[in-house]
Amino acid sequence: MTKLAKAYIHQQQQLLVDDALNIPSLSIQTDDVLVQKHPHIVAREWPSQQSVPQTFQFVTLRQLIPHWSSIQAEEASRAIQLLEWKKNHQFCGRCGEKTTQHHSEYCMCCPSCALRQYPRINPCVITIITKGDQVLLAKSIHRKDNMYGLIAGFVEVGETLEQAVARETLEEVGIRIKNIKYLASQPWPFPSNLMLGFHAEYDSGDITVQEDEIADAQFFDRNTLPDIPFAGSIAHTLIKAWINKTLV
Known part of the structure; x- marks a missing residue:
């Protein structure tokens, strides 16, 4: 059968x-x-x-x-x-030999030098930043619509998740944040990321956008929000939790 x-x-x-x-x-x-x-x-x-x-x-x-x-x-x-x-990973990253898939593991194996290549996950941080009763939302320069989302970016080698949150925020919108707290995570296959969600509070500085990444960024009230990311995304979940005052 x-x-x-x-x-x-x-x-x-x-x-x-x-x-x-x-x-x-x-x-x-x-x-x-x-x-x-x-x-x-x-x-x-x-x-x-x-x-x-x-x-x-x-x-x-x-x-x-x-x-x-x-x-x-x-x-x-x-x-x-x-x-x-x-x-x-069809070829060995060390010697270039054609690889074969392991019979019982997620592993591409090199028959020549024995290098094993496992699925890789790229950690990314995404942060909802609040200032009193307002939330920071930003629009990517790559968007053709009017959707605003949260500050996000890849974790760099040698830094903690909290350091990545602070660095990405400072780079993209020019402000400093405090009280950084982990909230939730979501696998994000674009192409192979793990989104790690955080909440942080505004500390100091004026918004100055990174022009090659961000088209606009503002603090918004609950009743004046722009279009936000689609349901099912971690960005949507975090923003809706803030709207409903259930953000922990």
């Missing part, structure tokens, strides 16, 4: 779903990446030259997250990140 698995099919940063935004169940292939054993969930790259089945379409994960449960969003995140890892 052919074994079927729930399959996250990926192509050019998009996932294959039907008209109801459900992912397909397909027979397992030897080059699938196992995402979960029970129940069986796999991930697979869709060949660019292969046609899409009727009633199915490719949709970006950003569009799907607001319509999916947190469990399904986390499954999709894991699937995409594992595919990204396998695709980016």
